[in-house]
Amino acid sequence: MTRTVTIQLRDPATDMTGEEILKQVAHLSNSLQNPQLSPDGLKLQFDVVAEEAEDAKHNAEHLCALIQRSLRNIERKVVYRTRAMSRPSLRGTTAPGDGIIMAGRGQVMLEGVPLQLFRYFDNALAELERNWTTQELLTPTLIPADVLAKCDYFRSFPNTVTFACHLEPDANVINAFRERHEKKTTVDREALADMATPEACLSPAVCYHVYHRSQRATLPAEGIAYSVRGKCFRYESSNLREMTRLWDFTMRELVFLGTSDYVLQERDRCVQIIGEFLDNLGLAAEIRTASDPFYIAPDASSKTYFQLTAETKYELSAVLPNDQRLAIGSLNYHTDFFGRAFDINVDGAGPAFSSCIGFGLERFVCSFLAQHGKDASNWPDEVRTALVEEPLETLS
Numbered sequence: 001m002t003r004t005v006t007i008q009l010r011d012p013a014t015d016m017t018g019e020e021i022l023k024q025v026a027h028l029s030n031s032l033q034n035p036q037l038s039p040d041g042l043k044l045q046f047d048v049v050a051e052e053a054e055d056a057k058h059n060a061e062h063l064c065a066l067i068q069r070s071l072r073n074i075e076r077k078v079v080y081r082t083r084a085m086s087r088p089s090l091r092g093t094t095a096p097g098d099g100i101i102m103a104g105r106g107q108v109m110l111e112g113v114p115l116q117l118f119r120y121f122d123n124a125l126a127e128l129e130r131n132w133t134t135q136e137l138l139t140p141t142l143i144p145a146d147v148l149a150k151c152d153y154f155r156s157f158p159n160t161v162t163f164a165c166h167l168e169p170d171a172n173v174i175n176a177f178r179e180r181h182e183k184k185t186t187v188d189r190e191a192l193a194d195m196a197t198p199e200a201c202l203s204p205a206v207c208y209h210v211y212h213r214s215q216r217a218t219l220p221a222e223g224i225a226y227s228v229r230g231k232c233f234r235y236e237s238s239n240l241r242e243m244t245r246l247w248d249f250t251m252r253e254l255v256f257l258g259t260s261d262y263v264l265q266e267r268d269r270c271v272q273i274i275g276e277f278l279d280n281l282g283l284a285a286e287i288r289t290a291s292d293p294f295y296i297a298p299d300a301s302s303k304t305y306f307q308l309t310a311e312t313k314y315e316l317s318a319v320l321p322n323d324q325r326l327a328i329g330s331l332n333y334h335t336d337f338f339g340r341a342f343d344i345n346v347d348g349a350g351p352a353f354s355s356c357i358g359f360g361l362e363r364f365v366c367s368f369l370a371q372h373g374k375d376a377s378n379w380p381d382e383v384r385t386a387l388v389e390e391p392l393e394t395l396s
Contacts, residue, residue, distance in 0.1 A: 224258065
């Protein structure tokens with residue numbers, strides 16, 4: 001049995017505080033569902049199993065007060081606004097169907113038009129990366145747990161980690177597991193006790209592989225750029241929903257390593273090039289300051305405050321139906337954090353600074369269909385031309 005919980009906020013939630021509240025409240029309980037703010041921003045409401053309602057209410061009140069207090073004076077900065085933002089067109093939906101099949105929680109299969117669009121965006125973004133001389137890197141889906149620890153992931157985002165587990169390589173354990181599951185169709189709750197300590201995780205970001213590959217390296221003074229594409233995994237509890245927030249998704253990333261001047265210059269260059277790309281797609285979107293979904297911890301708000309005020313993270317924020325937004329990419333500046341963590345140095349300049357530019361391919365598909373719809377006659381000429389080899393009737 002579920003219960004609806006209502007939290008009265010001290011002040012109306014702003015664009016920034018409202019986003020952070022909805023981002024973080026989902027991690028208070030696995031049973032928490034449907035978090036939403038009232039139109040006037042003065043109330044937060046969500047559903048949760050009845051026996052958890054009082055604890056969830058207390059924790060949510062504390063969370064809201066902390067976020068509103070720490071972010072009360074911050075205003076979002078927009079560094080690029082597409083032409084379509086003046087009159088957003090929303091001809092479609094984000095719901096599954098017509099080539100979008102939810103295979104499981106946070107897992108999607110694509111076919112037909114959505115798959116064609118996925119391939120288009122993958123190729124188009126790869127072509128966009130040709131504005132730089134890049135070194136391509138093929139990365140694994142797994143990432144060593146100790147590498148993820150060096151990235152500070154277990155402290156900053158422990159709630160989103162997906163561990164790669166396997167049974168203890170012991171005949172008694174394996175046989176007991178096999179016998180218990182001989183007639184079961186799901187994994188039982190005893191299985192966790194049979195698992196070995198995870199030595200690897202499913203990678204939450206492909207850029208981490210670049211820092212691992214560059215460990216203890218001395219980079220040329222002019223810096224280096226990598227082009228990487230791979231699968232990523234982030235468990236986001238009740239925030240997982242349809243195509244807008246997946247557990248298993250595909251990222252294409254540009255990673256810059258070098259001096260602070262170099263990586264910031266390239267990130268600024270990316271803002272203009274990516275903005276023009278979004279304009280050519282006819283997407284209503286902004287490139288604006290944002291923050292990562294840090295786990296609820298004593299220092300989470302200070303990290304969020306730093307990211308927003310220091311402008312270390314920009315997001316590509318696309319318009320969706322019902323006044324929703326979707327981050328379809330991000331442009332991140334990490335200072336010299338990864339350079340120091342992985343002992344990466346720039347010739348004659350000390351620890352390397354880094355910046356990564358990430359694009360979520362499934363989210364590009366989702367936002368494109370939400371704005372332009374399934375009928376190819378409403379699509380920009382550039383997209384139709386790129387898919388000219390496909391029979392037109394399959395695109396309408």
